[in-house]
Amino acid sequence: MNKIGKLLPFSMLMAFYGFGQQPTKSMARQGHVSFFSYTSVEHIKAENNQVLSIVDFTTGEIAVSMLMNAFIFEKALMREHFNESYVESDIYPKATFVGRIVDFDPYLIGEQTRIVEGKFTMHGVTKELQIKTKITRTNESLVLSGTFEALVKDYEIKIPPLLAGNIAKTISVDFNFECLPYEN
């Protein structure tokens, strides 16, 4: 008894400390974002495999950040045009999303489908978005995936009239982030 009594504050401290060490954030360093533009003239696809994403379990908040010039296109020249003439990535190098997962249960093992609402910023324009997201949790990782659509016009990206047939007015965006526990 005496011995336990002596150890109790210590073991409580241990437990507390251990809880403190438990990461409350989960981060994806190699998240995938791809977008598609389908028109009768041309299909354009681009992939970015270096998207960063972080989820805070305590608040259900989420942030995503990607470098526009990390998008890989089928044609090398498309990438150059995309950065230079469309999204102007030297002025607006990143696209970001900050938001919150509504009714997020971070400790639910398995699959849950939730709405993520927040602000998406690209090409200097911020839009409110609500994205249906599939969240799958295993012991280690948290996988978020989903699809949403973005209107090119909304983000003030100009398409020359001669190429209007080559680029879709609505771009479909797929994302998949595999987040692992993040420690500062």
Added chain:
Amino acid sequence: MVFCLSLHQVKAQNELLDILDKEHSDTVPQFVPATFKSTRITYGHSVETRKKGILEVFAATRFWNTPELRSQSFGVDKLNARIALEYGINDRLTAGIGGSTWDGVFDAFVKYRLVRQRSNGQGSPFGVTVFQNSSYNSDAISNPYVLDGFSNRLSFTTQLLIAKKINSDFSLQITPTFIHRSAVYTQDERQNHLALGFGGRYKLGPHVSLVSEYYTVFNPVESIDTYGPFAIGANWELGDVMLQFMLTNAPSMVESSFIAETRNNFNFKNPNLNFGFNFTYIIHFKRQLKGLKQGGKTR
């Protein structure tokens, strides 16, 4: 209370973004893209090289009038056309061959990107490309006192293309140039020339830019009067096609010839004013993403 809560939330979200920003800085170096959009500024080469597996089909024409009063061809009395193929062997090395109709010059070049400009203050603040060409003049040398052999019909141009993208709209290039001409007009003529080129681009819109270029030769050809070639024009890019329009005084499209042997000054008199047009069509032989077929959704 609600306001406080939302304020707190915004702060927390920004903290998350800050964490991501720190992570971004650890990723691969970022090179400044598209100092110039095309491999030419106007008539001269730009610091740009094509990416691996890209074939450029390059067709350029220069039109001008003869000074005769009876000319009726509205600017197209004379025509010089150069057709060339240029291939990106890797992201830094490009090689090309071409031929011109008016002066009968065939040329080949290699271009290697030595230094790439980096953004955000790290690495090199400018880009450097080396350029070497050789050209063969297929027309017979008219002077009977000059030996007309194969080696006497060759010319070589070496250039160091140094360019800086100053901001997203404005790029400048300086081009120290060395020219050796074996094909000379008279016996005791100077064969080696040093020149310095200046070029610039200003973006008028996302797809259109204003370009200009000038070369000055420090020790010009003595047997004929020559002038520095000047050009002002517009570049317009449309997906796989790039169009360049220019006004220039250089009818030739081969370096040794237009830098050292331009015989017209730039003004609006015939035959000095040339209307120039470069057409570039880009074919990708190497696709970076697989699995996307034209004509059907494969997703």
